[in-house]
Amino acid sequence: xxxxxxPISMDSYEGQEVNITCSHNNIATNDxxxxxxxxPSQGPRFIIQGxxxxxxxxxxxxxxxxxxxxxxxxxxxxSLSDTAVYYCLVGERDTxxxxxxxxxxxxxxxxx
Amino acid sequence: xxxxxxxxxxxxxxxxxxxxxxxxxxxxxxSVSWYQQTPGQGLQFLFEYFSExxxxxxxxxxxxxxxxxxxxxxxMNVSTLELxxxxxxxxxxxxxxxxxxxxxxGTRLTVT
Numbered sequence: 001x002x003x004x005x006x007p008i009s010m011d012s013y014e015g016q017e018v019n020i021t022c023s024h025n026n027i028a029t030n031d032x033x034x035x036x037x038x039x040p041s042q043g044p045r046f047i048i049q050g051x052x053x054x055x056x057x058x059x060x061x062x063x064x065x066x067x068x069x070x071x072x073x074x075x076x077x078x079s080l081s082d083t084a085v086y087y088c089l090v091g092e093r094d095t096x097x098x099x100x101x102x103x104x105x106x107x108x109x110x111x112x
Numbered sequence: 113x114x115x116x117x118x119x120x121x122x123x124x125x126x127x128x129x130x131x132x133x134x135x136x137x138x139x140x141x142x143s144v145s146w147y148q149q150t151p152g153q154g155l156q157f158l159f160e161y162f163s164e165x166x167x168x169x170x171x172x173x174x175x176x177x178x179x180x181x182x183x184x185x186x187x188m189n190v191s192t193l194e195l196x197x198x199x200x201x202x203x204x205x206x207x208x209x210x211x212x213x214x215x216x217x218g219t220r221l222t223v224t
Contacts, residue, residue: 034212043202043215044155087155093210102147102155 004088009107018075020106022088025069031090033071038085083110116205116216124222130191133219137184137205144186146178147202161186162209198223
């Protein structure tokens with residue numbers, strides 16, 4: 001399974017765009033990339049999932065280059081409520097082969 | 113659509129006792145996963161069930177067990193509780209193995 005590497009922490013200010021990059025050099029052909037957000041004492045919340053190119057929903061965008069060895073979660077115009085830990089996972093669908101660990105994630109701190 | 117529900121939300125047990133936690137997945141979801149979260153170890157995967165079959169298992173001792181019923185509801189059991197089992201236990205459901213997961217609010221277990 002592809003190992004993921006993310007920055008441990010990031011700081012931003014309200015209203016800015018935040019880009020969090022995840023490295024997954026050994027991603028396999030059938031792997032999907034999934035991002036989650038977690039607030040203290042709560043379970044992670046699904047943000048976005050993609051396979052290639054760009055995926056956008058009402059919350060974020062996910063950019064995946066052609067080689068798929070990395071991915072970037074983009075949060076437009078962050079607010080204080082976006083302060084959380086963000087996790088990147090890779091894994092296959094429909095098989096038992098998928099990422100089982102959430103790793104340490106990226107702690108995003110948004111300042112006023 | 114109702115989210116993932118977990119019962120009980122809070123539990124206090126004594127060392128040596130056993131505990132059973134319950135999880136009801138989102139309607140239509142057939143995969144249920146369990147995680148343990150502690151401040152020191154982060155979010156650790158326990159096991160995953162799909163259609164009543166365990167598909168993946170994390171690195172936890174045999175005191176931790178689980179099962180899934182035909183209606184996709186799941187239970188996890190911890191026997192001979194230890195102080196180190198104090199944690200937030202999270203259940204997540206998904207359409208299938210490897211699909212995006214939706215987490216419940218968790219059960220906060222305190223072992224004294």
